[in-house]
Each structure stands twice: as structure tokens, then as C-alpha cells.
Amino acid sequence: MTTAVPAINRAAGAGRRTREILEGRPLDGPIIDMRDLRRDFTVRSPARRLRRSKRTVHAVDGLTFAMPTGSAIGYIGANGAGKSTTIKMITGILVPSSGAVRTCGLDPIHHRRQLARRIGVVFGQRTQLWWDLPLRESFRTLAAIHRLPEATWLKRRDELVDRLDLGTFVDTPVRQLSLGQRIRGEIAAALLHSPPLLILDEPTIGLDVLSKERLRLFLTEQRDLHGTSLLLTTHDMDDVQRLTERVIVVDHGRMVYDGDLPGLVGRVGAQRMMVLDLVEPSAPLSDVPDAELVGVEAEGLRQRLSFSPEQTTAAAVLAAVGERTEVRDLSIEEPDIEDVVRRLYLSTTPPRDAGT
């Protein structure tokens, strides 16, 4: 497997290819190409008085995949699965321990600055805006940073302001913006230079339903208009469903699934949870058809039913419950990423067989 590593770096004509890319020729190969990528961290923890124990953590442990230009990938995994580490290596701000990655046809470490003009990144918890300036000023500075001609970037800015609905707060200092407004500003900042590759690290975290929806519509539209490739890490299964056609699940730095969402759902079963708050304590609802009772709390005041949307509907389950007792309130929970990953492990089929 390691023999494949130098192959992409030292392939015949790689130097010429790099030169062509740097001169701005369009890319025909995959926009991200990763071969057996690994990254280890040494974690030191004070064990006893003078001795320190060293431990090696494999944050990314042999990832191989190619992302075709123009595609959209949902890159999902629990906290600490290695998502952010992967993004750092893709963008050239972290050196792989071994293996290789090429982004937009370039070696990210050696061509970090050239690469920065071809990708737009939104790091989940970080900001690329200037805290004390309004978005309008941030855009102006970013346009200069990316050396965009006046005519091009003003048009692009107006488009982004219009499509992301930034008009009402484009002159407000960033520190006064709400989270949803700021995230929209971040995405506009990442897209100002019209990069062919957009990398979003948890873009919808903390957003309300309406803001999430607006953002998804915008991203879909941008991809239709400009053919932007999208790599998205998220905890939100809806993001994955709406924005991407391919899902890669990582756990402890290893790929545990690479395929489409229906395939993933088929593998783990898309169980939904109906949480019922009842008017009065009731007997366990263990006899509802096509639903499984998974929890009874507060002496039967709150009960949890798990069901599969492929077998039944929420309405049918609710109707069956209604025959048995009176419901005060209910909520339906989507399976979260942690749950999906856990189920992936529990599923008996060995990982990595469901190719694209």
C-alpha cells in the first residue's frame, strides 16, 4: 500500500502538471486525491512526579479516497474521528505523517498559498472575518488578499450579498452579528474568490432550522451555478442528505463507510425515535405495531418508541398510541452521527466493501 504513495508525487510529468495548474489551467483529475494518508500525534500526559508517559494517537489512520471535481462529499464522524485533522492536511496547514494528498492538483504543503486561492474554507469554530469591522470591509480586504480585479469581485460580492441575504447587516461590525448572520458572512467570505473547491467544517452547527434551510438552498444553488466541489463535515444527517451525493464516515481516523446515503441508511437502519409525553402515567406501550419500546421514564409519563420509516409512518405509530392512551406532546429525533457510527460498528458486514 505504501508503494502507491510516491506514485502520485513522483508520477511522470507531475512537475509539469503542477506548473500548468499554477498557471491557472483547469483541472481535469480529482479535486482531492488522498492515498493512505496518516497523521499521528504524540500526546504527553504527566503520569507520575517526574515521568511523563508518551502516547501516540492516530488521528488519521490510512485514508484513501478521490473526490471527483464538481462532486459533493459529506465527511462525517463523531467528535475526535479525525475530520478536522484531515481538512488541515487537505488545506496544507498540517503535514501528513505518511501518505500523500493532492488538492486541486497541488501539493498542499508546498503550494499552500497558491492553493489558498483555489479553495474556500470555513473552519467551524474559527473566523476569517475581522471582529471589529463590518462584512463590507472584510470583503474589501479579502478581495485584495486574493488579488481580485475590481470589476469581478464587486459583482461577486453583490451576488453573495443578494443570495445570502446579507443586505441588512453588511455594514454592521461582525462582533454584533448573530451566529446565523456571522456564518452566512463566513461562507460569503470563503466564496468571494469563486474557488472551485469549498470546504465547510460544521457550517450549520448551532443554527436554527430556518437558517439551516436557507444555507442549504444557497449552497445547492452555488453548486448548480458554478460547479463548485463541496467537502462538508457535519453532525447533521439532514445536511448530508440535502447537500451531498456521497458520504464518507470516519471513526478513529479510519474510513468505515464510503458510499451514498441510502446505502448507509440501509446498512445501519434509519431508526427514528418518537418521544411521547403522556397526559397520565400509562402502561408500557410495548404492543404498538412496527415500533419498539426503548424507554419508559417517570412511571410511564414519558415513553420512547423506535420505528423505521421504511416500515411505518410517524402518523401510524401515533394513531396506534392514541388508541391506548392520551398524548400531551411528542417529538421525533433523528439518529445522530454518533448513533450511526455506533450502528456501523455493530452491523455485521465488514467495512469498506460498499464502494462508490
Place this chain on the structure above:
Amino acid sequence: MSIARLHRYRPTVRRSIRRGVMDPARLFAAHVAMGFRRWSTYRLAMVAGAFTNTVFGLIKAYITVGAIGAAGGTVAGYDAATGATYAWLAQALIGPVAVFGWRELALRIRTGDIAVDLARPVDPQLAFLAADIGRAAYTFIPRGFPPLLVGALVTGLALPTTPLPYVLGLVSAMLAVVLSFAGWWLLNLAAFWLLDLRGATTLYLVASNVLSGMIVPVHWFPGWLWTVASWTPFPSLIQTPIDVVMGHATGTEALGLIGTQAAWLAGLLIAGRLVFRAGARRLVVQGG
């Protein structure tokens, strides 16, 4: 007709200039403007800073005048008028030269936000420097003039009557601004290796405040301390611009002082580049 033709040709010329020389200049100018605007949002802080500098200027001017009087009228070439002027000018330079420094870069390194700076197609040192020049440009008048105005009213200012010292003084002050940036840039970079910068910052503040001539002129130092100071870049921050603008150093002597400033500046900026590269490599290789 000829004007119309001129107009028609201008875009082509401008575009060709922009593609060649204008790009880095535009990048630099954009960051200067950005730094200027960022600081212009903190008007109240500016007023507070100017007020504090002026009040301390009063105290310093009176102590200086008193000390000179007690010493018999002059100390190391300063009489009451020039001594007070020195104190006021030093107070006026606090804001633009950023005597008390900045910690933004260290903070970005510690929080990991530096990754955003690294993932930009621009040299971080250049970007920070340009923004700092914008900051200095904004603070120059609102922080610089109030102490001088009060000084002129209260003790009077002993300033030259010819224009040349002011021109050279402005050059020297600008070099001091960038030199101060270069020093703090290096200090901030320590955050790549140290978890906490408070110790280093305190040490740097004490050294730079004393040795720059911020408290008393370097010329008043005992011989050994003067020697120490002259081996550091600190006198170039405060003492040099004041000597030049007050006409204490003129002609080749003034040019020599400005040359010393420029040499320190070049050295510290280059050191800053190298250290930043080492720090960034550490971050990129070891993963912060």
C-alpha cells in the same frame, strides 16, 4: 477629443500597471486601510488613551522641570524648556509607536486562529505590518496632538523653527512605528513555544520602557546603562525620533541615527520572518 481619447486609454494602462506592480501595493494598501478602520471603531478608547497620556505628561513634565531645577538648570544638555518638551513628545509617541504593544498574534497562535492566517494567499508578517501602519496612522493625530497641545499651553514647547527637523522627525517616527511592530511581532511569536507570555511581556515592557527613553532621556543614564541601551534597538523607538524632531541631532548625525533605526528595523523584520517560519513549521509539522 483629446480628453476623450485619454479617458479611453486610461483603463488599459491602469490594468497593465495593476497586474505588475500594483498588486502587492494594493494588497498592502488594503491592509493599511483595514487597520485604520479597525482602530477608528474604538473612539472612546482613543479619547481615554489621549486623556491618560496627557495627564501623565503633566506629571512627567513637572517632575522633569523640577529635577532640572534641582540639578542647577541643566541636565545632560536639557534645560527646563527642552526637558519638558522631551516629556511631552514622549507622551505623544506612546500611541502611534504602540509603546505598550499588542498581543493579538499571540492570542491567535494560542487559540489556533493562526490557521486562518496560514490558509491565506498572503504573507502574515506583511499583512500584520500593514494593518499596524494603518493603526499608527489613525492614532497619530488623536493620540499625538492632545499631549502636545496641553504641553504648549502649560509649559511651552521648545521646538525648531526650520522645517527640516520635522521632515526628518516624521521619517524617524515612522521607522519607530515599524520597529516597535517588529519587536512586538517577535515577542508575540514566542507563543508558538510558550504557553503563557505574561512573563516575557512584562520583561519586554520594563526593558523597552526604560531603555527607549520613555521615562527619562537615555542621555541622563549612568554610563553603564547608556552602554546597555545603545546595544539594544529600544532608544530607536522614542529617544531617536525626539532627538531628531527637537533638532538635538541634525545633519549627518540625524541621518546616522535614522540609519541605525533602519538597520535595527531590517534586522528585526528578517528575524521575525525566520522565527515565524520556524514557528509555523512547528505548528504544521507537530500539529500545534
